[in-house]
Amino acid sequence: MNTRTPETRQERKQRTREELLRAALRLLEGQSFSSLSLREVTREAGVVPTAFYRHFDSMEELGLALIDESFRTLREMIRAARADPSTFEHVISNSVEILVRHVHENRLHFRFIARERFGGMASIRHAIRAEIRLFASDLATDLVRFPYMRDWSAEDLHVMAGLLVNAMVSIVEELLDAPANSRGAEREVRRIAEKQLRMILLAAPAWRSGPGADA
Amino acid sequence: MNTRTPETRQERKQRTREELLRAALRLLEGQSFSSLSLREVTREAGVVPTAFYRHFDSMEELGLALIDESFRTLREMIRAARADPSTFEHVISNSVEILVRHVHENRLHFRFIARERFGGMASIRHAIRAEIRLFASDLATDLVRFPYMRDWSAEDLHVMAGLLVNAMVSIVEELLDAPANSRGAEREVRRIAEKQLRMILLAAPAWRSGPGADA
Numbered sequence: 001m002n003t004r005t006p007e008t009r010q011e012r013k014q015r016t017r018e019e020l021l022r023a024a025l026r027l028l029e030g031q032s033f034s035s036l037s038l039r040e041v042t043r044e045a046g047v048v049p050t051a052f053y054r055h056f057d058s059m060e061e062l063g064l065a066l067i068d069e070s071f072r073t074l075r076e077m078i079r080a081a082r083a084d085p086s087t088f089e090h091v092i093s094n095s096v097e098i099l100v101r102h103v104h105e106n107r108l109h110f111r112f113i114a115r116e117r118f119g120g121m122a123s124i125r126h127a128i129r130a131e132i133r134l135f136a137s138d139l140a141t142d143l144v145r146f147p148y149m150r151d152w153s154a155e156d157l158h159v160m161a162g163l164l165v166n167a168m169v170s171i172v173e174e175l176l177d178a179p180a181n182s183r184g185a186e187r188e189v190r191r192i193a194e195k196q197l198r199m200i201l202l203a204a205p206a207w208r209s210g211p212g213a214d215a
Numbered sequence: 216m217n218t219r220t221p222e223t224r225q226e227r228k229q230r231t232r233e234e235l236l237r238a239a240l241r242l243l244e245g246q247s248f249s250s251l252s253l254r255e256v257t258r259e260a261g262v263v264p265t266a267f268y269r270h271f272d273s274m275e276e277l278g279l280a281l282i283d284e285s286f287r288t289l290r291e292m293i294r295a296a297r298a299d300p301s302t303f304e305h306v307i308s309n310s311v312e313i314l315v316r317h318v319h320e321n322r323l324h325f326r327f328i329a330r331e332r333f334g335g336m337a338s339i340r341h342a343i344r345a346e347i348r349l350f351a352s353d354l355a356t357d358l359v360r361f362p363y364m365r366d367w368s369a370e371d372l373h374v375m376a377g378l379l380v381n382a383m384v385s386i387v388e389e390l391l392d393a394p395a396n397s398r399g400a401e402r403e404v405r406r407i408a409e410k411q412l413r414m415i416l417l418a419a420p421a422w423r424s425g426p427g428a429d430a
Contacts, residue, residue: 032247032335111333118330120247129392159410166381177344195374203417 017055019045021069024062025108033063033112034120063116063124070109071131074102075138082142092197099168100190103175110172136165148204156207160200167196232270234260236284239277240323248278248327249335278331278339285324286346289317290353297357307412314383315405318390325387351380363419371422375415382411 007015023045027036038059042049056062081094103110117128140161143149149157171193178185222230238260242251253274257264271277296309318325332343355376358364364372386408393400 030335032250035247035250115333118326118333120245155407156410156414159407159414162385162407163378163382163411163414166385167378170377170381170384192370192374192377195371196378199371199374199378199418199422200415201418202421203414206417206421207414 013054016045016047016051020047020052020055020062021066025066025112028112028115029108032119033059033116033124060121060123063121064127066109066112067124067127067131070106070113071135074099075135077102079138079142082139089198092194092201095168096171096190096193096197099171100175100186100193103172104186107176107180111176114173114176132165132169135168136161139164146204152207160204160207163200164197167193167200171196228269231260231262231266235262235267235270235277236281240281240327243327243330244323247334248274248331248339275336275338278336279342281324281327282339282342282346285321285328286350289314290350292317294353294357297354304413307409307416310383311386311405311408311412314386315390315401315408318387319401322391322395326391329388329391347380347384350383351376354379361419367422375419375422378415379412382408382415386411 020041024036024041027040027044036059038052039049041059041062042052056065077098078095081098082091113128116124119125136158140154140157143157143160144152149160152160171189174189174193175186178189235256239251239256242255242259251274253267254264256274256277257267271280292313293310296313297306328343331339334340351373355369355372358372358375359367364375367375386404389404389408390401393404
């Protein structure tokens, strides 16, 4: 809903914060986070260096904010897609669609994530790993609602969640490798992705009667 | 077999080449490849900068040599482990054991690989992706020898191989995160890794009667 009232001080501050984040993302397309300086970011954002500290205590805090932006909405959307565990098929195609769309709309975020996951700055690296682990635990909690996995041990649920998250990470990597605006390439990644997830989940009924099953 | 004859010119040259590769690996533990200079490498190796060109045309060629070192032996060893497709179990535990040992013995190589897979230098990045793809195609070719997958389409074999390779990549990442010399941590990674691969391969019999099967 648009508002016609003039921008408040709070809104202005919020806008500058977002400009700093966007400026950092643009610069990060071509360089690693540890090589990015505060001055480069403020110059790119068109604000004076000292203004930076009204929004972030450090470059590290800015990096953590970018990681948070990348994962929070994605996690919420995919959790919603899993809310109705009617069928594997349904959950799979929804989750893949959300993932592909989200990476498409936040390409610079995920390029940054992909690079810094093994990058030079430990705090950033650990924050990214933590988000991915959180994603997997979330998923494990939901998997138990599928009839096939109702009786699985916590470890088995986490192994299955780990496989699905590995697949999703590789899907993101494929998407980042694909030409930026090729819908065709995205469709193909999506088709293979759904097949991968379907194949992983096919193990569920077999595993039930296999090792580690309590049923 | 040791030889007592004095080092030949050829042997000396080979040794200097290896010193340059080792020196680069040591320096790469703390920095990205694109930020590494030829002078740093020659200084670390204790040779004059001009000597570098007797061994490599460029830093890029040195980087590609490191990638080749990392994958060639691993691929050969794992291909050997798959040569006897008697049982999934057997192939899985052998492959995981080889992978864990190889990463343990070539930790610096794989730290370099993990970082540069999304790093700044395109030629290095692409060489790493190509090695991983080659690894997957190798695997797909071998999977067809398992009774369950004999009748699978080429695409399905590649999807399955992709899942197994994703799992192996995440195993390598886990190993690199684990404390350098904790055998206990390695054992745990290995136990979960075998469970992951077992779970993936459990899909095979189900898939046979599922979508994409030709049987």
